[in-house]
Amino acid sequence: MKILYCIPSLQNPGGMERILSEKINYLVQVYGYNVTVLTTDQRARPLFFPLDEDVKVVDFGYNFDLDFKRSLGSRIIFTLSKIAAYRKKLEAFLAEEQPEIMVSTGGKELEFLQSIRVNCKKVLEMHFSQNFRQQFLMAQNAGLLSRLVGQYRTSQLLRQTKQLDALVVLTKKDLEQWQRTHKNIYHIYNFSSFAATHSADVTRKRAIAVGKLDAQKGFDLLIDAWAQHKEELHNWTLDIYGQGEWKEKLSQKISFHELEGKIKLMGVSENIQEEMLNSSMFLFSSRFEGFALVFVEAMTCGLPVVSFDCPEGPAELIENDKNGILVPAEDVESFGKAITRLADREDLRRIMGSNAKKKAAEFSKEVIMRQWDGLFKTIGNRN
Numbered sequence: 283m284k285i286l287y288c289i290p291s292l293q294n295p296g297g298m299e300r301i302l303s304e305k306i307n308y309l310v311q312v313y314g315y316n317v318t319v320l321t322t323d324q325r326a327r328p329l330f331f332p333l334d335e336d337v338k339v340v341d342f343g344y345n346f347d348l349d350f351k352r353s354l355g356s357r358i359i360f361t362l363s364k365i366a367a368y369r370k371k372l373e374a375f376l377a378e379e380q381p382e383i384m385v386s387t388g389g390k391e392l393e394f395l396q397s398i399r400v401n402c403k404k405v406l407e408m409h410f411s412q413n414f415r416q417q418f419l420m421a422q423n424a425g426l427l428s429r430l431v432g433q434y435r436t437s438q439l440l441r442q443t444k445q446l447d448a449l450v451v452l453t454k455k456d457l458e459q460w461q462r463t464h465k466n467i468y469h470i471y472n473f474s475s476f477a478a479t480h481s482a483d484v485t486r487k488r489a490i491a492v493g494k495l496d497a498q499k500g501f502d503l504l505i506d507a508w509a510q511h512k513e514e515l516h517n518w519t520l521d522i523y524g525q526g527e528w529k530e531k532l533s534q535k536i537s538f539h540e541l542e543g544k545i546k547l548m549g550v551s552e553n554i555q556e557e558m559l560n561s562s563m564f565l566f567s568s569r570f571e572g573f574a575l576v577f578v579e580a581m582t583c584g585l586p587v588v589s590f591d592c593p594e595g596p597a598e599l600i601e602n603d604k605n606g607i608l609v610p611a612e613d614v615e616s617f618g619k620a621i622t623r624l625a626d627r628e629d630l631r632r633i634m635g636s637n638a639k640k641k642a643a644e645f646s647k648e649v650i651m652r653q654w655d656g657l658f659k660t661i662g663n664r665n
Contacts, residue, residue, distance in 0.1 A: 283662060284316040285309070286381040286402075290347065290389045292319065292339075293327040295525070295550045296494055297575035298387065298409045301472050303331035308651050310334045315658075318379060322368065322389060323347045340375075344368055346390050361390075369394045376400045382662050388414075396445040403447040403661045409572040411594040412436065412459050418498070440464075447661050452573030455594045468657055473650035474578045474642055481584025481639055482559050484631040487518045489621065490561040490585075492554060492576045493568070495526030495547070500567035500590065500612070502528070502535055507567075507618035509539035514622045520545045520565070523554060558583040562631055563624050569612060571595045581605065581642035586634030588620045605637035 564580035566589035587606035
């Protein structure tokens with residue numbers, strides 16, 4: 283089967299990039315698929331995660347991500363112009379390549395995906411919650427204009443996806459929400475890419491957080507939560523792994539709270555599994571998520587998790603006080619108390635970590651990839 287995957291870029295060390303890369307490799311190596319990856323914003327940067335040598339990678343070079351630096355009016359003009367050019371070029375590319383299935387991960391092709399006339403099945407692999415466009419805008423600027431534009435963009439997303447051959451979501455809560463308006467919804471979890479044979483050493487006085495340094499991941503809230511309890515946590519350290527546009531902002535917040543040496547921005551790790559195994563708890567402070575792969579990876583390593591109950595994924599993974607602690611979304615005070623509770627109780631970290639590892643076993647690669655293969659074959663055989 284011939285498949286085209288569309289994603290803005292594969293140069294980031296993020297969960298979506300990791301899961302997509304491993305999924306593509308599995309489809310090629312185990313099921314014998316013919317896969318091409320189409321990017322729009324790669325800019326000749328290297329792939330962060332390796333792809334099988336049989337995978338063809340093509341970059342159209344529209345670089346939509348750079349337009350976020352423009353003023354609102356200029357951004358709209360440039361983006362609409364680029365989208366029109368992208369549509370024309372993609373239609374020609376599809377006519378030449380003739381894939382049986384085209385999969386979008388929510389890039390700019392989604393603006394026109396269901397209306398283009400091509401002889402292939404069209405799938406959206408949704409890594410975010412239904413109102414992710416509004417959440418993104420509100421995380422950047424929580425004003426009235428952002429809320430109104432976000433609401434419009436969410437309604438637009440509903441219209442853009444009703445006629446697709448399949449819309450795949452990552453959580454049961456997402457499934458329930460989308461089924462209110464759509465009939466083309468499928469639910470498949472992300473798998474854990476880790477195969478940890480042993481569990482984290484929860485005696486270390488080290489907490490870890492992983493994710494892009496941006497508004498969504500909420501590390502500003504995490505730093506504030508830690509700062510509120512820095513006296514109780516004086517012999518603990520927090521290492522935050524990731525890169526992104528908020529690096530300087532977060533550095534300034536760490537300095538403001540006089541937490542240099544206690545909270546460190548570690549950059550990107552080539553072996554995040556090893557870093558997790560050398561930690562005692564995983565802290566998840568996102569303002570919104572789909573199904574966070576890093577969450578499952580931490581649980582696979584036997585780490586207890588403290589997480590905000592943000593939309594949409596954490597509540598499906600954490601059984602509160604069994605394999606982690608779930609606190610209300612963006613409740614910084616409760617988050618800080620949960621951290622200190624785990625920091626004070628090695629026995630609790632050990633019990634929750636063991637339960638977390640058992641929960642993570644439900645998300646094996648083999649089980650999840652059988653579901654993807656089944657879905658592709660089902661929609662590929664439709665007339």
